Amino acid sequence: MELLSGNEAFARGAYEAGVTVAAAYPGTPSTEILENIAARYKKDIYCEWSPNEKVALEVGAGAAQTGARVLVTMKHVGLNVAADPLMTLAYTGVAGGLVIIVADDPGMHSSQNEQDSRNYAIFAKVPMLEPSSSAEAKEFIKIGMDISEKYHTPVIVRSVTRISHSKGPVELCQRIQPRTEFGFVKNPQQYVTIPVWARKMRVQLEEKLGQMLQASNESPELNRIEWADEELGIITSGICYEYVKDIWPTASVLKLGWSNPLPDTLIKDFAAGVDKILVIEELDDILELRIKAMGIDCIGREFIPGIGELTPSVLRQCKAKMQGEEYIVPAPVEESKDLPARPPVLCPGCPHRGVFTVLAKNKVVVTGDIGCYSLGSLPPLSSLDTILCMGAGISMAHGMDKAKANHKVVGIMGDSTFFHSGITGLLDIAYNKGASTIIVVDNRITAMTGHQENPGSGKTLMGEDTIEASIEAIGRACGVKRVFSINPYDLAETSKVIETEINTNEPSLIVSKAPCPLAVGKPVGHKRNVDAEKCKVCGMCLKIGCPGMEGGEKGQVPKVNKLLCAGCGLCEQVCKFGAITMDKEI
Amino acid sequence: MSDNTTSIVLAGVGGQGILLASSIIAKAAMIAGFEVKMNEVHGMAQRGGSVIAQIRYGKNVHSPLVEEGTAKVFASLEQIEAIRFAHYLSPDGLAVVSTQTIVPVTVSMGSGKYPQDVKQRLEKIFKNLIIVDALGKANELGNIKVANVIVLGAISRGLDLPLETWHEAIKSEVKEKFADLNIRAFEAGRNS
Ligand SMILES: Cc1ncc(C[n+]2csc(CCOP(=O)(O)OP(=O)(O)O)c2C)c(N)n1
Numbered sequence: 001m002e003l004l005s006g007n008e009a010f011a012r013g014a015y016e017a018g019v020t021v022a023a024a025y026p027g028t029p030s031t032e033i034l035e036n037i038a039a040r041y042k043k044d045i046y047c048e049w050s051p052n053e054k055v056a057l058e059v060g061a062g063a064a065q066t067g068a069r070v071l072v073t074m075k076h077v078g079l080n081v082a083a084d085p086l087m088t089l090a091y092t093g094v095a096g097g098l099v100i101i102v103a104d105d106p107g108m109h110s111s112q113n114e115q116d117s118r119n120y121a122i123f124a125k126v127p128m129l130e131p132s133s134s135a136e137a138k139e140f141i142k143i144g145m146d147i148s149e150k151y152h153t154p155v156i157v158r159s160v161t162r163i164s165h166s167k168g169p170v171e172l173c174q175r176i177q178p179r180t181e182f183g184f185v186k187n188p189q190q191y192v193t194i195p196v197w198a199r200k201m202r203v204q205l206e207e208k209l210g211q212m213l214q215a216s217n218e219s220p221e222l223n224r225i226e227w228a229d230e231e232l233g234i235i236t237s238g239i240c241y242e243y244v245k246d247i248w249p250t251a252s253v254l255k256l257g258w259s260n261p262l263p264d265t266l267i268k269d270f271a272a273g274v275d276k277i278l279v280i281e282e283l284d285d286i287l288e289l290r291i292k293a294m295g296i297d298c299i300g301r302e303f304i305p306g307i308g309e310l311t312p313s314v315l316r317q318c319k320a321k322m323q324g325e326e327y328i329v330p331a332p333v334e335e336s337k338d339l340p341a342r343p344p345v346l347c348p349g350c351p352h353r354g355v356f357t358v359l360a361k362n363k364v365v366v367t368g369d370i371g372c373y374s375l376g377s378l379p380p381l382s383s384l385d386t387i388l389c390m391g392a393g394i395s396m397a398h399g400m401d402k403a404k405a406n407h408k409v410v411g412i413m414g415d416s417t418f419f420h421s422g423i424t425g426l427l428d429i430a431y432n433k434g435a436s437t438i439i440v441v442d443n444r445i446t447a448m449t450g451h452q453e454n455p456g457s458g459k460t461l462m463g464e465d466t467i468e469a470s471i472e473a474i475g476r477a478c479g480v481k482r483v484f485s486i487n488p489y490d491l492a493e494t495s496k497v498i499e500t501e502i503n504t505n506e507p508s509l510i511v512s513k514a515p516c517p518l519a520v521g522k523p524v525g526h527k528r529n530v531d532a533e534k535c536k537v538c539g540m541c542l543k544i545g546c547p548g549m550e551g552g553e554k555g556q557v558p559k560v561n562k563l564l565c566a567g568c569g570l571c572e573q574v575c576k577f578g579a580i581t582m583d584k585e586i
Numbered sequence: 587m588s589d590n591t592t593s594i595v596l597a598g599v600g601g602q603g604i605l606l607a608s609s610i611i612a613k614a615a616m617i618a619g620f621e622v623k624m625n626e627v628h629g630m631a632q633r634g635g636s637v638i639a640q641i642r643y644g645k646n647v648h649s650p651l652v653e654e655g656t657a658k659v660f661a662s663l664e665q666i667e668a669i670r671f672a673h674y675l676s677p678d679g680l681a682v683v684s685t686q687t688i689v690p691v692t693v694s695m696g697s698g699k700y701p702q703d704v705k706q707r708l709e710k711i712f713k714n715l716i717i718v719d720a721l722g723k724a725n726e727l728g729n730i731k732v733a734n735v736i737v738l739g740a741i742s743r744g745l746d747l748p749l750e751t752w753h754e755a756i757k758s759e760v761k762e763k764f765a766d767l768n769i770r771a772f773e774a775g776r777n778s
Contacts, residue, residue, distance in 0.1 A: 001616075003612055003613065003616055003622055003624075005626075028628060029628065031628075032628070109627070110628070133623075162625060162650060162651065165625060165626055165627070165628055166623060166624060166625040166626075166650035166651075167612060167622070167623065167624045167625075167626075167650070168621075168622070168623045168624075168647075168650065169616070169621060169622065242648040242649045242650070243648070243649050243651075245648040245649075246648045246649045311651050311653075312649045312651055312653045313653045313654055316653065329653075329654050329655075330654040330655035330673040330674075331654075331673060332670065332671075332672070332673050333669065333672045333673055333711050335669050335672075335707040335710065335711055336669045336670050336672065338698075338699070338701070339666050339669060339670055339698070339701065340666075340690045340692045340693045340697070340698025340699060340700060341690065341692050341697075341698060342599065342634070342635055342636045342667075342670075342690040342692070343635055343690075343691075343692070344600070344634055344635035345634045345635075345691050347634065379695055379697070380691075380695045450628065539696075542694045542695060542696075543695075545691050545694075545695070546691075547634055547688075547689075547690075547691050549694060550689040550693070550694055551693065551694035551695070551696070553699075554696075558694065561688075561689070563730070564688075
């Protein structure tokens with residue numbers, strides 16, 4: 001027995017299921033699945049960070065069509081990017097097992113939205129499994145592979161933050177030995193989706209769904225009734241099952257582990273055995289609406305919130321409300337009311353800080369993107385104005401430019417995001433004669449999600465040396481003529497280049513080059529000190545928003561927190577009085 | 587609130603080593619023969635934000651999340667984070683607070699104040715309180731990184747897990763060459 005996080009268990013499940021190929025693009029809360037495969041099972045499983053989720057799924061599709069068992073993982077919004085291959089892969093089906101783990105983030109702990117991936121299973125007409133614990137996370141990958149091969153369909157396994165990042169006991173088993181030979185068997189009527197053949201596939205898809213519906217009614221290891229009190233029956237899936245067991249220990253429960261196709265006869269049987277049905281589901285009211293459509297009376301959204309994540313305390317409140325009582329969840333103590341907030345911040349020594357310090361001084365609109373640099377939107381830097389989705393930092397800048405906005409626009413994104421979906425936007429700017437200024441903050445790593453390699457890092461997920469894709473060269477190949485590399489720790493240079501390019505009527509690409517100090521594991525330089533004699537307490541060094549520089553009461557000289565200072569020297573450069581000096585210590 | 591489940595909440599600032607401390611608790615409970623569930627925060631919040639980790643152990647544990655007001659032990663690696671998440675502790679539970687101070691950027695920007703009366707507040711909020719100078723003790727041991735394990739030692743006083751299970755858990759969760767140092771750190775906290 002081992003204590004594994006859901007993500008570790010998913011990785012283990014892939015190993016035990018005989019998976020030989022795994023592909024993903026990182027995204028919280030899914031990232032650690034492939035990291036674990038790389039750390040523990042790379043001898044048996046080829047694994048890669050693909051540049052984006054669409055590529056990852058297509059790589060997975062290709063591998064599966066040779067008969068291999070394949071795992072593809074992504075966060076919920078990643079499935080938007082991979083939706084195109086998914087929709088048609090449901091038609092062609094797969095030869096070898098293909099499981100896609102999609103990790104939702106109810107409560108938006110680390111995401112830009114809270115979309116419910118269960119909709120995709122219905123939309124794409126593919127089966128969906130929803131584990132409720134680490135033990136099931138492992139098991140459902142294996143069952144998912146069997147379903148995938150039996151019905152020749154991709155299978156989505158839905159995780160949520162609390163599954164992926166919670167640990168629980170898992171019993172380890174042996175690896176099922178994969179086949180020894182792989183190869184694509186030509187069959188155009190099955191794999192070539194020109195309309196004449198796709199129409200036939202469309203019909204087959206409905207037939208498969210019919211067969212799977214029957215199977216989901218008859219799979220007690222996935223969908224089971226736990227009979228107890230007759231007065232209340234709860235229908236639930238995924239992590240909510242565990243909360244239900246804590247909050248309603250005596251209720252009858254229909255636990256759905258295979259939620260699409262929805263096991264209709266099982267639900268009818270359950271409904272016949274209890275007086276009242278309560279549906280508990282996180283996010284959209286998918287189960288509730290479908291159960292009601294079956295003509296079965298149930299309650300759900302009336303008492304259970306559809307915004308944010310469900311937790312045991314939220315459900316305890318719901319339970320009280322249903323019983324006409326009140327349960328007050330203990331709130332933060334009175335003494336916490338005036339505490340200063342502690343939002344996430346750019347780390348000390350972060351190279352992005354130099355670029356935002358310059359942007360903050362310029363009157364521009366900054367179309368931003370998702371990555372550590374999203375934090376440039378918060379005070380005191382406050383210089384990132386939009387975040388939509390990965391890639392939009394470049395394309396939205398072009399849109400504002402073409403709308404003839406009455407202000408200057410700068411688009412900004414990170415290296416991983418550039419490789420993910422920034423290149424096409426840049427190509428658009430060059431092709432359609434835009435004039436935007438684009439900054440790529442190139443720290444040679446995917447930092448926000450915990451430092452994953454990307455095509456610019458020079459290393460693969462499996463730890464091998466490889467190419468270091470050059471953003472400057474890609475920019476030139478797209479046709480951008482004004483391409484510059486800058487050192488973001490040099491404020492004078494950074495501001496000169498950015499300011500010139502903002503005022504140039506041609507597209508420009510500025511690549512801010514400095515590795516993430518956290519990823520390198522080394523401070524940038526010597527720590528700094530504040531010389532109290534020279535300090536005029538003007539507050540400039542605090543405006544760069546570095547956690548390593550601590551300001552005190554009004555009129556007090558700021559001081560450097562030596563535990564945090566990474567020695568980047570930005571504070572020294574913004575100080576007009578020469579009050580910040582270099583320490584001996586690095 | 588399953589009656590025989592023990593819940594623990596750890597609070598702190600991203601990067602302080604909460605994940606290691608919570609892994610050791612979980613491991614110790616597992617070695618002691620309990621079913622364990624635990625939840626930790628990854629991603630965005632780790633970038634210097636407030637973070638908590640939750641651990642539950644018992645005979646049969648369902649939810650990995652701890653309900654507010656039910657933790658038997660609550661510990662914080664940073665002083666004001668102890669106040670921020672104090673409501674997780676049950677009325678008669680044990681609180682362990684490290685005296686370490688990490689000033690949030692919001693204070694430096696002038697949009698908030700780091701309270702000057704932290705000690706008084708802590709004493710008012712917690713009936714059953716251990717304050718540890720974890721950073722100071724870690725310095726004495728020659729490595730500030732073990733501050734989290736010193737706090738862990740103090741936490742262990744409020745939990746009914748045998749000492750050997752703690753030692754075994756530490757050995758399994760830290761690199762071999764740091765095992766001795768971490769066990770000394772644990773003992774320093776346990777005897778504080
Ligand atoms: C479609 C999609 N996939 C994945 C993510 C998760 N995610 C957020 S930011 C990011 C990458 C950031 O890397 P980079 O652009 O290099 O910036 P850095 O954090 O290194 O500054 C990822 C993978 C997402 N938000 N959307």
